[in-house]
Amino acid sequence: MTPRPAAFAIPGDIATPTGGYRYERRLLEGLRDQGRDVLHLQFGGSFPDPTPADMADAVAQLMALPPERAVILDGFVSATMDPAALARMPGPSVAMVHHPLALESGLDDTRRDRLDRLERENLALISHVLVPSPHTRRIVTEQYGVPAARVTVARPGTDRPTGPRVPADPPLILSVGIQHPRKGHDVLLQALTRLRDFAWTAVIAGDCYDADHGRHLDALLLSLGLGGRVRLTGRVSAAELDRLYSTASVFALATRYEGYGLVFDEALSYGLPIVSCATGAVPDTVPPEAGLLTQPDDPDAFADALARLLTDRAACDRLANAAAAAGLGLPTWADTAATAGAVLDALPGG
Structure with missing residues (x-):
């Protein structure tokens, strides 16, 4: 059977260094590796708050697709597209929901309610929904009312370390x-201040996605007096990230919420014990034998978990061995693309 042709609508720069963009970039590549004809529709970068011009351009691109070509909509797009436009789309649609936008941190009540209402309305119009984790699947089915038969988990793939x-x-x-x-990261910095008497260094690697928060982290690092032991690197190359994973002893992310968290799989693939928070998809993603999970926004508990791994070599080794074993069983990106491809081929109207 010839794979069904598709399009993947992604706003902004597909090379943006976030987990969501990396997932979609690798999924696009994987679908094409199947021999599938997949267009990349680049929408304006203003989504999920589209300007009138970006919305008009997105609608025009979608309406120009032939009915036999299915379209995957990035979650920023599927959540905030004009519902009337979604209802008029010529072919079937698939929403790629990393996590519902109303669950994002730092939203005021008015914005959260608007995003929640709009995403609910749009998900009712979508042919199928792809999610990265069982956790997000539960939210989409139980809280957003999407029938379970229309939701598929396409767990992210993982590249195996080479050294x-x-x-x-x-x-x-x-x-x-x-x-x-x-x-x-602010919680992690506060936790690290409680570990001054232990031997360690720390690196926080990741692009400055929120400029105000980036300035807050810089100021916090300075005020806590951790500048000599903690580095905020910003964006790093793939080679540098590989070096950091290969030389690390512990992976720590004091996240307030994750719809999945690609970095946890990366840490497992390198055999790193994990300290994180029992929130969102983290308990489903981090095997209990490979990590220690605390409650979010609790620097004391996070510091205690880190201190345990820094001082109890046997416990650290047990978690590291379990992480390495779990890493060997993780799916590849070809597996992710196979799952998504099967969804596309099963859509009506092919």
Whole structure:
């Protein structure tokens, strides 16, 4: 059977260094590797708050598609498109929902309610929904009313490390995530102040996605007096990220919410014990034998978990071994594309 042709509508720069963009970039590549004809529709970068011009352009691109070509809509698009336009689309549609937008941190009540209402209305019009985790699937079905038969989990793939781990001395605590309030880097910094008497260094690697929060982190790092032991690197190259994972002893992300969290799979693939928070999809993503999870926004508990791994070598080794074993069983990006491809081929009207 010839794979069904498709289009993937993604706003802004597909090379943006976030987990969501990386997932969609790799999914697009994987679908094309199947021999599938997949167009990349680049929408304006103003989504999820589209300007009138960007909305008009997005609608025009979608209406120009032939009915046999299915379209995957990035979650920023599927949540905030004009519902009347979605209802008129010529072919079937698939929403790629990393997590519903109303669950984002830092929203005021008015904006949260508007995003919630609009995404609910749009999901009722979508042919199928792809999600990265069972957690997001539960939210979409139980809270947003999408029938379970119209939701498929396409777990992100993972690239296997090519070299051995060479842990640094003193131990390196690595955190990877964009500089955004949801990632909880401020909580990690506060936790690290409680560990001054232990030997460690720390790196927080990730693009400055929120400029105001980036300035807040810089000021917090300075005020806490951690500048000599903690580096906020901003965006790093793939080669540098590989080096950081390979030399780290612990992976730590004090996140306030994750719809999935690609970095946890990366940490598992490198055999790193994980300290994070019991929120969102994290408990589903981090095996209990491979990580320690605290409640969000609790620097004391986060510091205690880190201290345990820094001082109890046997416990750290047990978690590291479990992480490495879990990493070997993670799906590849070809597996992710196979799941999404099967959804596309099963859509009506092919």
